[in-house]
Amino acid sequence: MITPRHGAIALAILLLVTLPVWVGNHYYINIASQILLFAVFALALNVLVGYGGLVSLGHAGLFAIAGYAGALVLQAGHGHLAADLFAILVTLAASAVFAVLALRSTGIGFLMITLALGQIVWGIAYRWASVTNGDNGINVTTRPAPFGLSLSRADTFYYATLLVFLLAVLTMTVFVRSPFGASLRGTRDQARRMTALGYNVWLIRFLAFLFSGFWTGIAGLLFIYYNQFISPQVAALTGSAEVLLMVISGGTATLLGPIAGAAIVVIMKNVVSAYIERWNLVLGVVFVVIISFMPEGLVPGSVRLCRWGWQKLRARRNGVAARPAEEPSP
Amino acid sequence: MTALCVNALSKSFGGLRVTANVNLNVAPGERRLIIGPNGAGKTTLFNLITGEIAPDSGSVLLFDQDITRLPSHRRAHLGMARTYQIITLFPHDTILRNVTLALLGLSRLRWDPFIDLDRQHDLVTRAREALVRVGLDHIVHRPLSETSYGERRRVEIAMALAQAPKVLLLDEPFAGLSIDERRDVRELLQKIPRDVTIVMIEHNMDVALDFAERITLLHFGEVIVEGTRAEVVADPRTREVYLGH
Numbered sequence: 001m002i003t004p005r006h007g008a009i010a011l012a013i014l015l016l017v018t019l020p021v022w023v024g025n026h027y028y029i030n031i032a033s034q035i036l037l038f039a040v041f042a043l044a045l046n047v048l049v050g051y052g053g054l055v056s057l058g059h060a061g062l063f064a065i066a067g068y069a070g071a072l073v074l075q076a077g078h079g080h081l082a083a084d085l086f087a088i089l090v091t092l093a094a095s096a097v098f099a100v101l102a103l104r105s106t107g108i109g110f111l112m113i114t115l116a117l118g119q120i121v122w123g124i125a126y127r128w129a130s131v132t133n134g135d136n137g138i139n140v141t142t143r144p145a146p147f148g149l150s151l152s153r154a155d156t157f158y159y160a161t162l163l164v165f166l167l168a169v170l171t172m173t174v175f176v177r178s179p180f181g182a183s184l185r186g187t188r189d190q191a192r193r194m195t196a197l198g199y200n201v202w203l204i205r206f207l208a209f210l211f212s213g214f215w216t217g218i219a220g221l222l223f224i225y226y227n228q229f230i231s232p233q234v235a236a237l238t239g240s241a242e243v244l245l246m247v248i249s250g251g252t253a254t255l256l257g258p259i260a261g262a263a264i265v266v267i268m269k270n271v272v273s274a275y276i277e278r279w280n281l282v283l284g285v286v287f288v289v290i291i292s293f294m295p296e297g298l299v300p301g302s303v304r305l306c307r308w309g310w311q312k313l314r315a316r317r318n319g320v321a322a323r324p325a326e327e328p329s330p
Numbered sequence: 331m332t333a334l335c336v337n338a339l340s341k342s343f344g345g346l347r348v349t350a351n352v353n354l355n356v357a358p359g360e361r362r363l364i365i366g367p368n369g370a371g372k373t374t375l376f377n378l379i380t381g382e383i384a385p386d387s388g389s390v391l392l393f394d395q396d397i398t399r400l401p402s403h404r405r406a407h408l409g410m411a412r413t414y415q416i417i418t419l420f421p422h423d424t425i426l427r428n429v430t431l432a433l434l435g436l437s438r439l440r441w442d443p444f445i446d447l448d449r450q451h452d453l454v455t456r457a458r459e460a461l462v463r464v465g466l467d468h469i470v471h472r473p474l475s476e477t478s479y480g481e482r483r484r485v486e487i488a489m490a491l492a493q494a495p496k497v498l499l500l501d502e503p504f505a506g507l508s509i510d511e512r513r514d515v516r517e518l519l520q521k522i523p524r525d526v527t528i529v530m531i532e533h534n535m536d537v538a539l540d541f542a543e544r545i546t547l548l549h550f551g552e553v554i555v556e557g558t559r560a561e562v563v564a565d566p567r568t569r570e571v572y573l574g575h
Contacts, residue, residue: 079458179437180442181447183431183441193432194403196406197432211443
Protein backbone atom coordinates (compact mmCIF):
# COMPACT_ATOMS: atom_id res chain seq x y z
CA MET A 1 0.00 0.00 0.00
CA ILE A 2 1.35 3.43 -0.94
CA THR A 3 0.62 6.14 1.62
CA PRO A 4 1.44 9.87 1.60
CA ARG A 5 4.28 8.95 3.91
CA HIS A 6 5.87 6.75 1.25
CA GLY A 7 5.46 9.58 -1.24
CA ALA A 8 7.21 12.01 1.07
CA ILE A 9 10.09 9.59 1.63
CA ALA A 10 10.47 9.00 -2.12
CA LEU A 11 10.46 12.75 -2.74
CA ALA A 12 13.05 13.37 -0.02
CA ILE A 13 15.35 10.69 -1.44
CA LEU A 14 14.89 12.08 -4.95
CA LEU A 15 15.81 15.58 -3.75
CA LEU A 16 18.86 14.28 -1.90
CA VAL A 17 20.07 12.23 -4.86
CA THR A 18 19.68 15.11 -7.33
CA LEU A 19 21.05 17.70 -4.90
CA PRO A 20 24.46 18.19 -6.59
CA VAL A 21 22.63 18.93 -9.86
CA TRP A 22 20.34 21.67 -8.57
CA VAL A 23 22.80 23.09 -6.06
CA GLY A 24 25.65 23.22 -8.52
CA ASN A 25 28.12 25.14 -6.39
CA HIS A 26 30.82 22.98 -4.74
CA TYR A 27 30.68 25.03 -1.60
CA TYR A 28 27.05 24.17 -1.00
CA ILE A 29 27.50 20.52 -1.95
CA ASN A 30 30.17 20.35 0.75
CA ILE A 31 27.79 21.89 3.26
CA ALA A 32 25.23 19.23 2.36
CA SER A 33 27.87 16.55 3.01
CA GLN A 34 28.58 18.11 6.40
CA ILE A 35 24.88 18.14 7.27
CA LEU A 36 24.58 14.46 6.38
CA LEU A 37 27.64 13.39 8.35
CA PHE A 38 26.56 15.35 11.42
CA ALA A 39 23.07 13.92 10.98
CA VAL A 40 24.58 10.43 11.29
CA PHE A 41 26.35 11.59 14.47
CA ALA A 42 23.15 13.10 15.88
CA LEU A 43 21.14 9.96 15.02
CA ALA A 44 23.74 7.89 16.88
CA LEU A 45 23.50 10.08 19.97
CA ASN A 46 19.70 10.04 19.72
CA VAL A 47 19.73 6.28 20.40
CA LEU A 48 20.90 7.05 23.92
CA VAL A 49 19.34 10.48 24.51
CA GLY A 50 15.98 9.91 22.83
CA TYR A 51 15.26 6.22 23.15
CA GLY A 52 17.37 5.33 26.16
CA GLY A 53 16.81 8.50 28.20
CA LEU A 54 20.57 8.64 28.80
CA VAL A 55 21.98 12.10 28.10
CA SER A 56 25.63 11.82 27.09
CA LEU A 57 27.92 14.84 27.00
CA GLY A 58 30.97 12.85 25.96
CA HIS A 59 30.12 11.69 22.47
CA ALA A 60 32.61 14.06 20.83
CA GLY A 61 35.22 11.93 22.63
CA LEU A 62 34.05 8.78 20.83
CA PHE A 63 33.73 10.71 17.57
CA ALA A 64 37.35 11.87 17.95
CA ILE A 65 38.60 8.42 18.94
CA ALA A 66 37.29 7.05 15.63
CA GLY A 67 38.88 9.95 13.78
CA TYR A 68 42.25 9.66 15.49
CA ALA A 69 42.34 5.87 15.18
CA GLY A 70 41.64 6.09 11.45
CA ALA A 71 44.07 8.97 10.90
CA LEU A 72 46.89 7.26 12.80
CA VAL A 73 46.55 4.02 10.84
CA LEU A 74 46.53 5.97 7.57
CA GLN A 75 49.53 7.97 8.70
CA ALA A 76 51.37 4.72 9.37
CA GLY A 77 50.90 3.92 5.72
CA HIS A 78 48.12 1.33 5.81
CA GLY A 79 45.15 1.22 3.49
CA HIS A 80 41.72 2.76 4.01
CA LEU A 81 39.95 -0.51 4.68
CA ALA A 82 42.37 -1.42 7.47
CA ALA A 83 42.14 2.10 8.89
CA ASP A 84 38.34 2.11 8.88
CA LEU A 85 37.98 -1.35 10.40
CA PHE A 86 40.54 -0.55 13.07
CA ALA A 87 38.84 2.77 13.84
CA ILE A 88 35.45 1.10 14.28
CA LEU A 89 36.87 -1.62 16.51
CA VAL A 90 38.68 0.92 18.68
CA THR A 91 35.54 3.05 18.91
CA LEU A 92 33.47 0.02 19.95
CA ALA A 93 36.03 -0.85 22.62
CA ALA A 94 36.07 2.75 23.86
CA SER A 95 32.25 2.77 23.87
CA ALA A 96 32.28 -0.36 26.00
CA VAL A 97 34.60 1.33 28.50
CA PHE A 98 32.50 4.51 28.47
CA ALA A 99 29.35 2.43 28.97
CA VAL A 100 30.71 0.33 31.84
CA LEU A 101 31.80 3.44 33.71
CA ALA A 102 28.86 5.71 32.89
CA LEU A 103 26.10 3.12 33.33
CA ARG A 104 26.82 2.89 37.01
CA SER A 105 24.41 5.76 37.08
CA THR A 106 21.61 7.43 35.09
CA GLY A 107 20.41 11.02 34.81
CA ILE A 108 22.84 13.70 35.96
CA GLY A 109 25.36 11.10 37.12
CA PHE A 110 25.49 9.55 33.65
CA LEU A 111 25.85 12.98 32.09
CA MET A 112 28.73 13.96 34.39
CA ILE A 113 30.64 10.72 33.87
CA THR A 114 30.35 10.91 30.08
CA LEU A 115 31.41 14.55 30.25
CA ALA A 116 34.49 13.62 32.26
CA LEU A 117 35.35 10.77 29.88
CA GLY A 118 35.03 13.08 26.89
CA GLN A 119 37.36 15.56 28.57
CA ILE A 120 39.88 12.79 29.21
CA VAL A 121 39.90 11.98 25.49
CA TRP A 122 40.39 15.67 24.72
CA GLY A 123 43.22 15.86 27.26
CA ILE A 124 44.97 12.84 25.76
CA ALA A 125 44.61 14.18 22.23
CA TYR A 126 46.03 17.50 23.35
CA ARG A 127 48.85 16.32 25.61
CA TRP A 128 50.06 13.03 24.17
CA ALA A 129 51.82 14.90 21.39
CA SER A 130 54.23 12.12 20.45
CA VAL A 131 51.28 10.12 19.12
CA THR A 132 48.56 12.65 18.35
CA ASN A 133 50.84 15.51 17.28
CA GLY A 134 49.10 17.63 19.91
CA ASP A 135 47.62 20.93 18.85
CA ASN A 136 48.96 20.60 15.31
CA GLY A 137 46.69 17.66 14.63
CA ILE A 138 47.05 14.96 11.98
CA ASN A 139 46.57 15.38 8.26
CA VAL A 140 44.69 12.75 6.32
CA THR A 141 46.26 13.04 2.92
CA THR A 142 43.89 10.95 0.83
CA ARG A 143 40.25 10.04 0.64
CA PRO A 144 39.35 6.44 -0.16
CA ALA A 145 38.44 5.37 -3.68
CA PRO A 146 35.97 2.48 -3.33
CA PHE A 147 35.63 0.46 -6.55
CA GLY A 148 37.98 2.84 -8.28
CA LEU A 149 35.68 5.80 -7.70
CA SER A 150 37.66 8.65 -6.22
CA LEU A 151 35.91 10.53 -3.45
CA SER A 152 38.19 13.54 -3.74
CA ARG A 153 35.55 15.52 -5.65
CA ALA A 154 32.77 17.30 -3.77
CA ASP A 155 29.94 15.48 -5.55
CA THR A 156 31.38 11.95 -5.30
CA PHE A 157 32.09 12.51 -1.62
CA TYR A 158 28.55 13.77 -1.19
CA TYR A 159 27.15 10.58 -2.73
CA ALA A 160 29.29 8.38 -0.49
CA THR A 161 28.11 10.33 2.56
CA LEU A 162 24.51 10.14 1.36
CA LEU A 163 24.79 6.37 1.05
CA VAL A 164 26.10 6.03 4.60
CA PHE A 165 23.46 8.46 5.84
CA LEU A 166 20.63 6.49 4.21
CA LEU A 167 22.01 3.28 5.69
CA ALA A 168 22.05 4.90 9.12
CA VAL A 169 18.46 6.11 8.76
CA LEU A 170 17.34 2.67 7.58
CA THR A 171 19.10 0.97 10.51
CA MET A 172 17.54 3.40 12.97
CA THR A 173 14.07 2.89 11.47
CA VAL A 174 14.34 -0.87 11.83
CA PHE A 175 15.82 -0.51 15.32
CA VAL A 176 13.03 1.75 16.56
CA ARG A 177 10.32 -0.70 15.51
CA SER A 178 12.12 -3.79 16.77
CA PRO A 179 11.54 -5.57 20.07
CA PHE A 180 14.98 -4.44 21.20
CA GLY A 181 14.06 -0.82 20.44
CA ALA A 182 10.85 -1.26 22.44
CA SER A 183 12.89 -2.74 25.29
CA LEU A 184 15.22 0.26 25.29
CA ARG A 185 12.30 2.71 25.39
CA GLY A 186 10.82 0.66 28.22
CA THR A 187 13.99 1.07 30.26
CA ARG A 188 13.74 4.82 29.65
CA ASP A 189 10.13 5.05 30.86
CA GLN A 190 10.00 2.48 33.68
CA ALA A 191 13.32 0.86 34.45
CA ARG A 192 12.03 -0.71 37.64
CA ARG A 193 9.06 -2.28 35.97
CA MET A 194 11.22 -3.57 33.12
CA THR A 195 13.42 -5.39 35.62
CA ALA A 196 10.38 -6.96 37.26
CA LEU A 197 9.16 -8.05 33.82
CA GLY A 198 12.37 -9.99 33.21
CA TYR A 199 14.47 -7.50 31.24
CA ASN A 200 18.17 -7.09 32.00
CA VAL A 201 18.08 -3.29 32.06
CA TRP A 202 21.84 -2.82 32.37
CA LEU A 203 22.63 -5.06 29.42
CA ILE A 204 19.98 -3.39 27.25
CA ARG A 205 21.54 0.00 27.97
CA PHE A 206 25.05 -1.35 27.41
CA LEU A 207 24.15 -2.75 23.98
CA ALA A 208 22.38 0.49 23.07
CA PHE A 209 25.56 2.36 24.00
CA LEU A 210 27.58 0.12 21.68
CA PHE A 211 25.07 0.69 18.88
CA SER A 212 25.31 4.42 19.43
CA GLY A 213 29.10 4.19 19.59
CA PHE A 214 29.23 2.28 16.31
CA TRP A 215 27.42 4.99 14.35
CA THR A 216 29.35 7.70 16.17
CA GLY A 217 32.50 5.99 14.90
CA ILE A 218 31.16 5.91 11.33
CA ALA A 219 30.37 9.63 11.59
CA GLY A 220 33.86 10.28 12.98
CA LEU A 221 35.41 8.56 9.98
CA LEU A 222 33.27 10.55 7.55
CA PHE A 223 34.42 13.66 9.40
CA ILE A 224 38.15 13.02 8.94
CA TYR A 225 37.65 12.13 5.29
CA TYR A 226 35.66 15.30 4.78
CA ASN A 227 38.12 17.64 6.56
CA GLN A 228 41.21 15.53 5.83
CA PHE A 229 42.44 16.71 9.20
CA ILE A 230 41.81 16.07 12.88
CA SER A 231 42.89 18.02 15.94
CA PRO A 232 42.03 17.96 19.67
CA GLN A 233 39.34 20.58 19.02
CA VAL A 234 37.13 17.78 17.65
CA ALA A 235 37.06 16.06 21.06
CA ALA A 236 36.29 19.26 22.97
CA LEU A 237 33.22 19.66 25.12
CA THR A 238 31.74 22.13 22.63
CA GLY A 239 31.55 19.29 20.12
CA SER A 240 29.58 17.10 22.52
CA ALA A 241 27.30 20.00 23.41
CA GLU A 242 26.74 20.86 19.75
CA VAL A 243 25.60 17.38 18.76
CA LEU A 244 23.41 17.19 21.86
CA LEU A 245 21.82 20.49 20.82
CA MET A 246 21.18 19.05 17.37
CA VAL A 247 19.27 16.16 18.94
CA ILE A 248 17.33 18.26 21.44
CA SER A 249 16.47 21.14 19.11
CA GLY A 250 15.35 18.80 16.34
CA GLY A 251 13.35 16.53 18.63
CA THR A 252 14.55 13.61 20.71
CA ALA A 253 13.23 10.10 20.09
CA THR A 254 12.28 10.96 16.51
CA LEU A 255 14.08 9.97 13.33
CA LEU A 256 13.75 13.31 11.56
CA GLY A 257 14.56 15.48 14.57
CA PRO A 258 18.32 14.88 14.76
CA ILE A 259 18.57 15.33 10.98
CA ALA A 260 16.78 18.69 11.14
CA GLY A 261 18.93 19.67 14.13
CA ALA A 262 22.11 18.82 12.25
CA ALA A 263 20.93 20.91 9.30
CA ILE A 264 20.24 23.95 11.48
CA VAL A 265 23.58 23.87 13.28
CA VAL A 266 25.68 23.23 10.16
CA ILE A 267 23.90 25.92 8.15
CA MET A 268 24.28 28.44 10.97
CA LYS A 269 27.94 27.62 11.30
CA ASN A 270 28.79 27.84 7.62
CA VAL A 271 26.29 30.12 5.95
CA VAL A 272 25.22 32.59 8.60
CA SER A 273 28.80 32.99 9.82
CA ALA A 274 29.68 34.38 6.39
CA TYR A 275 27.34 37.33 6.96
CA ILE A 276 27.27 37.80 10.69
CA GLU A 277 30.45 37.65 12.68
CA ARG A 278 28.66 36.74 15.91
CA TRP A 279 26.87 33.77 14.38
CA ASN A 280 26.99 31.99 17.73
CA LEU A 281 24.57 34.61 19.00
CA VAL A 282 22.17 33.85 16.15
CA LEU A 283 22.44 30.13 16.87
CA GLY A 284 21.68 30.84 20.52
CA VAL A 285 18.62 32.91 19.64
CA VAL A 286 17.38 30.18 17.30
CA PHE A 287 17.70 27.61 20.08
CA VAL A 288 15.93 29.84 22.58
CA VAL A 289 13.07 30.37 20.11
CA ILE A 290 12.80 26.63 19.43
CA ILE A 291 12.82 25.70 23.11
CA SER A 292 10.32 28.47 23.96
CA PHE A 293 7.74 27.61 21.34
CA MET A 294 8.47 23.95 20.73
CA PRO A 295 10.00 22.47 23.87
CA GLU A 296 9.62 18.99 22.39
CA GLY A 297 11.85 19.95 19.44
CA LEU A 298 11.50 21.38 15.97
CA VAL A 299 10.07 18.33 14.19
CA PRO A 300 7.38 17.23 16.70
CA GLY A 301 6.67 20.90 17.45
CA SER A 302 6.08 21.76 13.79
CA VAL A 303 3.78 18.77 13.44
CA ARG A 304 1.78 19.97 16.45
CA LEU A 305 1.55 23.56 15.20
CA CYS A 306 0.56 22.46 11.69
CA ARG A 307 -2.19 20.27 13.10
CA TRP A 308 -3.44 23.10 15.25
CA GLY A 309 -3.43 25.53 12.33
CA TRP A 310 -5.21 23.04 10.08
CA GLN A 311 -7.91 22.41 12.68
CA LYS A 312 -8.47 26.13 13.09
CA LEU A 313 -8.64 26.67 9.38
CA ARG A 314 -11.19 23.90 8.96
CA ALA A 315 -13.30 25.18 11.82
CA ARG A 316 -13.36 28.64 10.24
CA ARG A 317 -14.19 27.30 6.80
CA ASN A 318 -17.11 25.27 8.12
CA GLY A 319 -18.31 28.36 9.90
CA VAL A 320 -19.12 26.44 13.03
CA ALA A 321 -17.40 26.77 16.33
CA ALA A 322 -18.78 23.50 17.60
CA ARG A 323 -15.46 22.67 19.14
CA PRO A 324 -12.69 25.21 19.40
CA ALA A 325 -9.36 24.01 18.12
CA GLU A 326 -7.09 22.81 20.82
CA GLU A 327 -4.57 25.30 22.07
CA PRO A 328 -1.05 24.51 20.88
CA SER A 329 0.10 23.59 24.32
CA PRO A 330 3.29 21.55 24.57
CA MET B 331 7.25 -28.42 48.73
CA THR B 332 6.49 -24.76 49.16
CA ALA B 333 5.84 -22.31 46.34
CA LEU B 334 7.47 -19.48 48.20
CA CYS B 335 9.58 -19.79 51.30
CA VAL B 336 11.09 -16.90 53.20
CA ASN B 337 13.63 -17.83 55.90
CA ALA B 338 14.67 -15.47 58.68
CA LEU B 339 14.73 -12.52 56.32
CA SER B 340 16.03 -9.24 57.77
CA LYS B 341 16.66 -5.80 56.35
CA SER B 342 17.56 -2.50 57.97
CA PHE B 343 17.64 0.97 56.48
CA GLY B 344 20.22 2.61 58.70
CA GLY B 345 18.96 2.15 62.24
CA LEU B 346 15.45 1.26 61.15
CA ARG B 347 14.65 -2.45 61.03
CA VAL B 348 12.07 -2.70 58.25
CA THR B 349 12.09 -6.47 58.03
CA ALA B 350 12.91 -8.38 61.20
CA ASN B 351 13.48 -12.11 61.01
CA VAL B 352 10.46 -12.78 58.80
CA ASN B 353 9.48 -16.37 58.03
CA LEU B 354 6.87 -17.21 55.45
CA ASN B 355 5.82 -20.53 53.90
CA VAL B 356 3.29 -20.37 51.10
CA ALA B 357 2.02 -23.65 49.66
CA PRO B 358 1.47 -24.12 45.91
CA GLY B 359 -1.93 -22.78 44.90
CA GLU B 360 -2.43 -20.99 48.18
CA ARG B 361 -3.96 -17.52 48.53
CA ARG B 362 -2.04 -15.68 51.18
CA LEU B 363 -2.90 -12.27 52.52
CA ILE B 364 -0.31 -10.10 54.20
CA ILE B 365 -1.84 -7.35 56.27
CA GLY B 366 -0.47 -4.70 58.53
CA PRO B 367 -0.81 -1.01 59.25
CA ASN B 368 1.02 1.66 57.26
CA GLY B 369 4.77 1.30 57.59
CA ALA B 370 4.60 -2.33 58.70
CA GLY B 371 7.13 -3.29 56.00
CA LYS B 372 4.77 -5.05 53.62
CA THR B 373 6.04 -3.53 50.39
CA THR B 374 9.64 -3.83 51.59
CA LEU B 375 9.01 -7.55 52.08
CA PHE B 376 7.81 -7.74 48.45
CA ASN B 377 10.86 -5.82 47.28
CA LEU B 378 13.07 -8.30 49.11
CA ILE B 379 11.21 -11.27 47.63
CA THR B 380 11.43 -9.91 44.07
CA GLY B 381 15.05 -8.88 44.52
CA GLU B 382 14.61 -5.15 44.03
CA ILE B 383 16.55 -4.72 47.26
CA ALA B 384 19.01 -7.16 48.81
CA PRO B 385 18.39 -8.53 52.31
CA ASP B 386 20.94 -8.17 55.12
CA SER B 387 20.42 -11.79 56.09
CA GLY B 388 18.08 -14.70 55.49
CA SER B 389 17.02 -16.42 52.28
CA VAL B 390 14.21 -16.61 49.74
CA LEU B 391 13.26 -19.89 48.03
CA LEU B 392 11.03 -20.26 45.00
CA PHE B 393 9.83 -23.86 44.62
CA ASP B 394 12.77 -24.97 46.80
CA GLN B 395 15.31 -23.13 44.64
CA ASP B 396 17.38 -20.58 46.53
CA ILE B 397 16.95 -17.25 44.71
CA THR B 398 18.34 -14.94 47.39
CA ARG B 399 21.33 -13.89 45.29
CA LEU B 400 19.56 -14.03 41.93
CA PRO B 401 19.12 -10.68 40.12
CA SER B 402 15.58 -9.40 39.97
CA HIS B 403 15.10 -9.89 36.23
CA ARG B 404 16.11 -13.57 36.46
CA ARG B 405 13.36 -14.19 39.02
CA ALA B 406 10.73 -13.17 36.49
CA HIS B 407 11.98 -15.95 34.22
CA LEU B 408 11.52 -18.45 37.06
CA GLY B 409 7.82 -17.61 37.29
CA MET B 410 7.59 -14.68 39.68
CA ALA B 411 5.40 -11.71 38.74
CA ARG B 412 4.30 -8.68 40.70
CA THR B 413 2.06 -5.64 40.55
CA TYR B 414 2.82 -2.31 42.17
CA GLN B 415 0.88 -0.37 44.74
CA ILE B 416 1.80 2.84 42.92
CA ILE B 417 0.87 2.11 39.34
CA THR B 418 4.02 1.59 37.30
CA LEU B 419 3.16 1.42 33.61
CA PHE B 420 4.44 2.79 30.30
CA PRO B 421 2.54 6.06 29.88
CA HIS B 422 3.52 6.79 26.25
CA ASP B 423 2.29 3.45 24.94
CA THR B 424 -1.09 1.88 24.27
CA ILE B 425 -2.69 -0.65 26.59
CA LEU B 426 -1.85 -3.40 24.11
CA ARG B 427 1.81 -2.36 23.94
CA ASN B 428 2.03 -2.36 27.73
CA VAL B 429 0.90 -5.97 27.89
CA THR B 430 3.02 -6.92 24.87
CA LEU B 431 6.07 -5.61 26.73
CA ALA B 432 5.19 -7.90 29.62
CA LEU B 433 5.13 -10.89 27.27
CA LEU B 434 8.26 -9.78 25.47
CA GLY B 435 10.12 -9.70 28.77
CA LEU B 436 10.03 -13.49 28.94
CA SER B 437 10.61 -14.03 25.21
CA ARG B 438 13.98 -14.43 23.53
CA LEU B 439 12.73 -11.99 20.89
CA ARG B 440 13.38 -9.10 23.28
CA TRP B 441 16.99 -8.95 22.06
CA ASP B 442 16.07 -8.86 18.38
CA PRO B 443 16.90 -5.49 16.75
CA PHE B 444 15.82 -6.46 13.23
CA ILE B 445 12.17 -7.57 13.25
CA ASP B 446 9.03 -5.46 13.53
CA LEU B 447 7.46 -5.88 16.98
CA ASP B 448 3.97 -5.03 15.74
CA ARG B 449 4.14 -7.99 13.36
CA GLN B 450 4.88 -10.55 16.08
CA HIS B 451 1.35 -11.89 15.87
CA ASP B 452 1.89 -14.57 18.48
CA LEU B 453 2.84 -11.99 21.13
CA VAL B 454 0.10 -9.59 20.14
CA THR B 455 -2.55 -12.33 20.18
CA ARG B 456 -1.50 -13.48 23.64
CA ALA B 457 -1.50 -9.87 24.86
CA ARG B 458 -5.07 -9.49 23.59
CA GLU B 459 -6.07 -12.69 25.38
CA ALA B 460 -4.70 -11.33 28.65
CA LEU B 461 -6.71 -8.16 28.08
CA VAL B 462 -9.85 -10.21 27.47
CA ARG B 463 -9.33 -11.80 30.88
CA VAL B 464 -9.40 -8.40 32.58
CA GLY B 465 -12.20 -7.05 30.39
CA LEU B 466 -10.22 -4.40 28.54
CA ASP B 467 -10.27 -5.93 25.07
CA HIS B 468 -12.52 -3.16 23.74
CA ILE B 469 -9.92 -0.42 24.27
CA VAL B 470 -6.63 -2.18 23.50
CA HIS B 471 -5.38 0.62 21.25
CA ARG B 472 -6.09 3.42 23.69
CA PRO B 473 -2.98 5.25 24.88
CA LEU B 474 -2.40 4.56 28.55
CA SER B 475 -2.42 8.28 29.32
CA GLU B 476 -6.11 8.38 28.33
CA THR B 477 -7.27 5.58 30.63
CA SER B 478 -8.89 5.76 34.03
CA TYR B 479 -7.26 4.72 37.28
CA GLY B 480 -9.37 1.59 37.52
CA GLU B 481 -8.44 0.58 33.98
CA ARG B 482 -4.76 1.04 34.78
CA ARG B 483 -5.11 -1.29 37.75
CA ARG B 484 -6.50 -3.88 35.43
CA VAL B 485 -3.67 -3.32 32.94
CA GLU B 486 -1.26 -3.99 35.83
CA ILE B 487 -3.01 -7.26 36.55
CA ALA B 488 -3.22 -8.19 32.86
CA MET B 489 0.55 -7.69 32.53
CA ALA B 490 1.19 -9.97 35.48
CA LEU B 491 -1.25 -12.62 34.25
CA ALA B 492 0.11 -12.48 30.70
CA GLN B 493 3.42 -13.75 32.00
CA ALA B 494 1.67 -16.92 33.27
CA PRO B 495 3.45 -16.71 36.61
CA LYS B 496 3.69 -19.50 39.16
CA VAL B 497 3.82 -17.05 42.02
CA LEU B 498 1.94 -13.78 41.73
CA LEU B 499 2.63 -10.95 44.18
CA LEU B 500 -0.12 -8.34 44.35
CA ASP B 501 0.70 -5.10 46.14
CA GLU B 502 -2.57 -3.51 47.28
CA PRO B 503 -4.52 -4.20 44.08
CA PHE B 504 -7.60 -2.49 45.52
CA ALA B 505 -5.90 0.76 46.46
CA GLY B 506 -7.69 3.82 45.13
CA LEU B 507 -10.54 1.91 43.47
CA SER B 508 -14.23 2.68 43.70
CA ILE B 509 -16.60 0.13 45.21
CA ASP B 510 -17.69 -1.11 41.78
CA GLU B 511 -14.13 -1.35 40.57
CA ARG B 512 -13.15 -3.26 43.68
CA ARG B 513 -15.84 -5.80 43.01
CA ASP B 514 -14.66 -6.22 39.42
CA VAL B 515 -11.05 -6.69 40.48
CA ARG B 516 -12.06 -9.15 43.21
CA GLU B 517 -14.01 -11.25 40.71
CA LEU B 518 -11.08 -11.07 38.36
CA LEU B 519 -8.68 -12.34 41.01
CA GLN B 520 -11.06 -15.11 42.04
CA LYS B 521 -11.05 -16.41 38.47
CA ILE B 522 -7.28 -16.95 38.47
CA PRO B 523 -6.71 -20.73 38.36
CA ARG B 524 -5.17 -22.57 41.28
CA ASP B 525 -1.90 -23.34 39.54
CA VAL B 526 -1.00 -19.75 40.34
CA THR B 527 0.06 -19.11 43.92
CA ILE B 528 -0.98 -15.65 45.06
CA VAL B 529 0.45 -13.49 47.82
CA MET B 530 -1.46 -10.26 48.31
CA ILE B 531 -0.65 -7.24 50.41
CA GLU B 532 -3.59 -5.27 51.71
CA HIS B 533 -3.66 -2.38 54.07
CA ASN B 534 -7.40 -2.39 54.46
CA MET B 535 -8.34 -5.74 55.99
CA ASP B 536 -12.06 -5.71 55.17
CA VAL B 537 -11.43 -5.47 51.44
CA ALA B 538 -9.54 -8.67 51.01
CA LEU B 539 -10.43 -10.91 53.95
CA ASP B 540 -12.59 -13.30 51.99
CA PHE B 541 -9.91 -13.74 49.36
CA ALA B 542 -7.32 -15.49 51.49
CA GLU B 543 -7.06 -18.84 53.16
CA ARG B 544 -4.21 -17.85 55.37
CA ILE B 545 -3.28 -14.46 56.70
CA THR B 546 0.01 -13.09 57.96
CA LEU B 547 -0.04 -9.98 60.12
CA LEU B 548 3.02 -7.78 59.90
CA HIS B 549 3.84 -5.00 62.36
CA PHE B 550 7.08 -3.00 62.52
CA GLY B 551 8.70 -5.49 60.18
CA GLU B 552 7.85 -8.50 62.30
CA VAL B 553 5.35 -11.31 61.85
CA ILE B 554 2.93 -10.88 64.75
CA VAL B 555 0.29 -13.48 63.93
CA GLU B 556 -0.10 -16.09 61.24
CA GLY B 557 -2.95 -18.50 60.72
CA THR B 558 -6.28 -19.11 59.07
CA ARG B 559 -8.67 -16.27 58.53
CA ALA B 560 -10.67 -17.07 61.65
CA GLU B 561 -7.60 -17.51 63.82
CA VAL B 562 -6.05 -14.21 62.82
CA VAL B 563 -9.27 -12.26 63.13
CA ALA B 564 -9.94 -13.73 66.57
CA ASP B 565 -6.42 -13.22 67.85
CA PRO B 566 -6.23 -10.46 70.46
CA ARG B 567 -2.87 -9.27 69.10
CA THR B 568 -4.55 -8.56 65.75
CA ARG B 569 -7.11 -6.45 67.53
CA GLU B 570 -4.37 -4.68 69.36
CA VAL B 571 -2.21 -3.63 66.39
CA TYR B 572 -4.87 -3.46 63.79
CA LEU B 573 -8.52 -3.48 64.54
CA GLY B 574 -8.51 -2.32 68.08
CA HIS B 575 -9.15 1.34 68.29
